Amino acid sequence: MNATAPHDSLDARDRPARLTVGVVGAGRVGPALAASLQLAGHRPVAVSGVSDASVRRAAALLPDVPLVEPVEVLARAELVLLTVPDDTLPGLVEGLAETGAVRPGQLIVHTSGRYGTKVLDPALRAGALPLALHPAMTFTGTTVDVQRLAGCSFGVTAPEELRLAAEALVIEMGGEPEWIAEESRPLYHAALALGANHLVTLVAQSMELLRTAGVAAPDRMLGPLLGAALDNALRSGDAALTGPVARGDAGTVAAHIGELRRHAPQTVAGYLAMARATADRALAHGMLKPELAEDLLGVLADGTGSGGTSGTGSQEPR
Secondary structure, three states: OOOOHHHHOOHHHHHOOOOOEEEEOOOHHHHHHHHHHHHHOOEEEEEEEOOOHHHHHHHHOOOOEEEEHHHHHHHHOOOOEEEOOOHHHHHHHHHHOOOOOOOOOEEEOOOOOOOOOOOHHHHHHOOOOOEEEEOOOOOOOOHHHHHHHOOOOEEEEEEEHHHHHHHHHHHHHOOOOEEEEEHHHHHHHHHHHHHHHHHHHHHHHHHHHHHHOOOOOOHHHHHHHHHHHHHHHHHHHHHHHOOOHOOOOHHHHHHHHHHHHHHHHHHHHHHHHHHHHHHHHHHHHHOOOOOHHHHHHHHHHHHOOOOOOOOOOOOOOO
């Protein structure tokens, strides 16, 4: 598929019928997906949102699309995107079904990573067609999100008879479908949160520490380093591990802990947890020598920054 022209990747004969599209929940995700579907020829007709930020996002990404109540969104649309927080989704689906808002043959799509299609059972009983399409992407709530969907993987769960429809919708949005079993959705979502959400926290902490150390442009310093580390990790997995933990430099790790306790004590727990996980993986893959691991694990177990050896292992983040 040509990622530069995702909306032209399907022959006209393979495209699903053009659909009217509604969005319930104008957060960061819904308007972007609806705008992407609009580029593929579908027609957004209604959006719901409560906060001022939601109203602004809808106006920016879906200009001239009316802002209405959720029940009215369902009344107007053949394809409804439920783009609300995970914990809100079950109650929303039940409420819409109980009010009779769901119509037979209506495509009801949610974008939660946690849930498959079972959460849509109330809508299914009302005759709707359920799909779970979760874009594995972080969203900003701006027009750049539509461009980022090109080549984005979607975690897709759908009944067998709707797999072709789900695949077509994802491809029309520029994405790549990845089929996730219903029972695997929570694990799938945990994996993404571990990698993406925690990455933001780690990078933000690293930038704060660099500023404290006197670095004027921590983003410029970290950009090439983190880009290379991510690329290496995606290509090589655990073989990409580097740094003092993987080398068994217990003295360096002890110095890190001591400095963090002095300057940023709130980061110590995270550092220790990640260092222990890194040591376990380095040991399992033969990168951390067992004779060096004992002092290192002692430092990590002690967690005070005062244990370990006094070795002066290399300080560069290799």
